[in-house]
């Protein structure tokens with residue numbers, strides 16, 4: 001009797017699961033669900049990355065076409081003597097830049113270097129990234145008001161450079177290059193998220209792209225007196241040789257493509273002037289001296305965080321040149337900046353990723 005009751009007790013336990021078995025099963029299910037969710041999440045993430053890459057490649061091609069048109073137009077203007085006249089005549093560029101240089105340093109600028117300033121000034125006007133209409137040299141686009149609401153009273157925002165990019169490619173005739181048909185871009189690539197009547201380009205996560213005309217602070221986040229930051233450069237600007245090929249060679253990152261001999265950068269502009277002040281003035285009007293640059297269109301990537309200051313930022317922080325949020329390697333802020341920047345997709349790393 002005792003024996004059979006033990007057997008019955010045993011057999012009644014058999015069909016059930018022990019607590020341990022249940023926990024193992026629940027654990028397995030949770031693990032599989034996590035893997036599934038991560039896989040789906042990654043697939044969606046990669047699809048968005050690919051879509052953003054496609055948008056950037058398209059924009060890059062159209063932008064390059066307009067940059068080529070700009071330089072062709074410039075060469076023609078130079079042949080007609082307009083560039084030299086512009087430089088010599090101290091018209092727009094002469095007046096504007098000279099007002100930045102104390103003691104009218106432009107007078108001491110050798111005449112062969114003056115056309116370079118005219119080129120940079122015209123490039124600035126042709127490729128605006130902010131819309132300050134105050135008419136000062138800081139204003140990228142004096143007189144240019146985009147279709148849509150007027151600028152008056154509008155504070156610059158993160159949409160602005162992308163709106164200008166859209167205007168350049170889709171809404172304006174650019175040195176003989178006709179505007180692109182707006183059907184070229186899908187409804188997910190273009191939007192007006194800030195409701196100001198001016199469309200902007202978006203990445204696949206719905207964030208505005210950013211446009212930097214000269215990205216010299218990405219190359220030199222600490223300014224002219226420090227060496228270029230190879231880490232940030234490699235992450236965002238592909239296709240630039242990172243270091244000298246032989247000792248004694250100049251790093252390509254320290255060369256202005258408009259001034260391969262660094263004639264302007266090395267020159268003592270005026271005997272009475274402080275070279276550091278002139279470098280600061282040049283950076284305020286154009287970009288960091290003796291630095292590689294290229295136009296850059298950037299998506300903040302999957303995390304939606306740019307890691308760089310905004311293209312409209314001219315508050316002494318060099319956002320308009322792509323200044324990273326932190327610039328001293330080894331600090332926690334720098335590590336955070338690298339993390340934010342590392343998933344960004346740009347027109348210059350899109351092919352290498």
Ligand SMILES: [Ca+2]
Pocket residue numbers: 159163191192193194195196197198199200
């Ligand atoms: Ca808008």
Ligand SMILES: [Ca+2]
Pocket residue numbers: 300301302303304305306307339340341342343344
């Ligand atoms: Ca990011």
